[in-house]
Amino acid sequence: MLNAQRLGLVFFPAFDWAISPTHPEREERLLYTRDQIVEEGLLDMPAIREYKPKIATIQDIERVHVGVPDIASLITNAHLVSAGGAIAAADAVMKKEVQRAFALVRPPGHHAMRIVHGTRGFCTINMEAIMIEYLRKTYGIGKVAIVDTDVHHGDGTQDVFYHDPNTLFISFHQDGRTLYPGTGFTNEMGSPNALGTTLNIPLPPGTTDRGLHEVLDHLIMPILGDFKPDIIINSAGQDNHYSDPLANMAITAQGYARLADTLKADIAVLEGGYSIEDALPYVNVGIVLAMAGMDYSKVIEPNIADCPSQTSSVTHYIKDVIKERQDMWGKKEKLQREAIMKHGEFWQTERSIYYDDEGINELQKERIRLCPHCSGYVIIETKARSSLHYKTAYIGMIPQMACPACLKAAYDMVHKAKKQGNYQHYMVQNKQEDRLEKL
């Protein structure tokens, strides 16, 4: 369509949803953002079209997640609407009604991993991942790049796409040694078949617009150019802001707006950001204007004087990170060959995952077949303990392009485990047939 508007905005502040009354994820979170957007008159701009969220289905969610015992009992209606908001944004772009879209929705999702026992880092299901799998199924999208600009490492999104060479996941965040969730280090690069398509950029506390844009211009943009994705998704967290109460970075509304302007993501989805009065109203107006191709130069926080400047040690540190990450990207094929040689037929890992919102400790054992014909089936053994529950499951995952051998092997493994009977639940996520089977 020639007259396509420039930005589709799915605004869904979920004014009746909170994790708990005083939780950062509460009704009030986007109140001041709503006030600012409406007061500016942004929704009247011809370049901007507001969309209503859709309601995601359980099938949309199970394309990504395996809930234990099931996903429906772990989520609220708000999650269905938030995921549906991301889907509505994707549809608007794919139908070419708008050039790009911003799902300014809550609840957030980038800490939600494939296996879900509950809520962690305010997230239960992963909005971007659900949207991406919806895009692949509905529109046949192949290569996707996700740029996660939240201050926290997008460990959930990383987990979902860790074995997928067609999804480039780039996350910059405050260094995991200083902030939740404590991951996102440079050595997390994807499993051998997808090595290099997970790219973490840990940044030191105190990084300002200057440092951020060095990273963007000299690292992220060239890598995106090299990867040539069909679509670019921005996990648009806003907690790198200098006033955010949960982190220690020094990005401004101008920094975020310029980021949106440079990145030119096809679809952005809101993640975190908890400076609800001093940052979010301005950051969101800046991002909306930038994505709509409008003048954002006047979006400046009234208390901008509080923003610290970048120290020289931070500047040097960032230069080194950029250099190291550029080198890695340059030799990722070599690293991949080495990793495949080293691991043989299976790559496996064991880790403990903490669900901070509910005090659940999950122990997860994961094994993927390094198949020469497809991206390989995955087996996950999960045991989750909290003061209330002990839940276990044995799960097989079959990728969409699975070879017949991997397809059969995954079912065989789950049936065999069921016979042994060491787990409470046995499931196969069959992406070829777009369904989750409970055995």
Next chain:
Amino acid sequence: MGFIPGKRGDNMFLGLDIGGTFTDGVVVADGKIVTMVKTPTTKENLLQCILTVVDKMVEDTGSKAFERIALSTTIVTNAIVEGNIDQVGLCIMPGPGMNINDILPVAPYILSGYIDHRGREMAQPNKEEVLSACRHFSSCDVFVVSGKFAVRNPCFELAVTDWIQGQVSPMHISTGGKVSGSLNFLRRTNSAYYNGAVWRHFNAFATAVEEALKMRGIYSPVFVLKADGGTLPLSVARNYPVEAIFTGPAASTIGIMGMNGDAHVSGISLDIGGTTTDIALWQKGRPVLAKEGAAVAGHGTGVQGFRLKSVGIGGDSLAFWENHVLKVGPMRHGPAMAAGGPKPTVTDAMVAAGFIDFGDRALAVKAMKLLALQGQSPEEMASQVLDKAVNGICQSIANLLDEQAAEPLYHVEEIIFETKFVLENIIGVGGGAAGLVPLVAKKLGISYTLPENGRVANAFGAAVARPTLDITLRADTAEGYYTVAELGIKNRLPRGKFSLQNAYELAEKHLAELAQKNGIFIGETQIIQSEEFNMVRGFTTVGKIMTCRLQVKPGVLQYGKEELC
């Protein structure tokens, strides 16, 4: 002046709707139309057609003692569209945010001063700047002051207004917050700008109307219709002329409400006039309000109206062939051939098909013959024209319903438990309704009603529309203040616990004061928007933010139960 039965004649209300082509007038007594008149609109001098109607009404009723004379007039819309407006000194305090300098109707003078979303004063306005703005606009007699978030704190708009007043004493100063109490700086600024720009023109008109009536010995109070279907005393409208844009469709909507009685159905109304059909949406017997204000000359304003859609199909719409495709409207080349017009119209098709009895049927049949293709009978042609017109109207109805369904919702419950709008009935008014509404209803498979005297629903609506007012009260218990934008007040909250219920009560009190000041009887009120949020800082609840918008319910005057003023 209270309502005293018998004193002003027989409880008679005069309503006038000045349309683009015709001016309709009715006198209503005890809910019934006593007399009606139609006269061509004298565009160059609206006063003339108003007086023609008034004189005729006096003659018909033998009385000059009307309870009220209410005007639904295009005076403001025409003035804006025709550029018959004054230069105004537009001073804005935009603070940080979107750059709106280039999208306002005229170039603004930018002042310092910024109120944030909580109503806090983040940067002070500067008197020196205001004085240079006055010099910059030295040729202007009217000023407009508008500040971002002024509805959260009116102090800066008031201070700047005072400085301008002190420096140049202009004839009038419009302020954004008083013209519209809702968020949307851009729309408030546009509203205030147009309010200022038409102020002198409207006041000249108001004075002319009052003097002309006085000369005739008519002392009835004059009211003006608003786009939201309410009325304002002319004396109040003098300061809020922008409220009088797009009152035509609002008049007929209120008229339908009055004619439809207590039918609590959901559906649509069609006001089928000569050149256009206005479609309104009804939910349980009440018209649905538009989410955004009306737009004028391409600029969105904060003026509240009904959710309406206009389609360029009416009784006088031309029927013609274009590249072998039959077209209906939007142009009009005079009346139907049946009424002596030059070209085939939708009305001719209705007459030829036998759906209505109007004018000379032979001429209507001739019109269809003119239009018919070889081998096509006039009846077949008529039915094809009507199909085309009905399809056009049905398409617009479908678009309106789609727009309603696409309206964004901000609560989970609203989305999960959303009910689809179900059409139950069509109410048809206007000259073309009798012929077209049954066909539209048949196509949609629903029932219809054609109120008696539906042709003058617009003037009837003006006659019976209730006076209305609305205010927006916002309380911030953490800051300890509340504001009422339309009144330009910021007051301390009472000590102790303050609940949403207290906010409603406080709003009622202020609305009553405003009604009294404006000489309006306050009957039934309704909350048109209300919300309440807990404010949490750290892990402690520090207060609440409450907003409630309260309105004197627009609708039909209850005879004998309500006083006018």
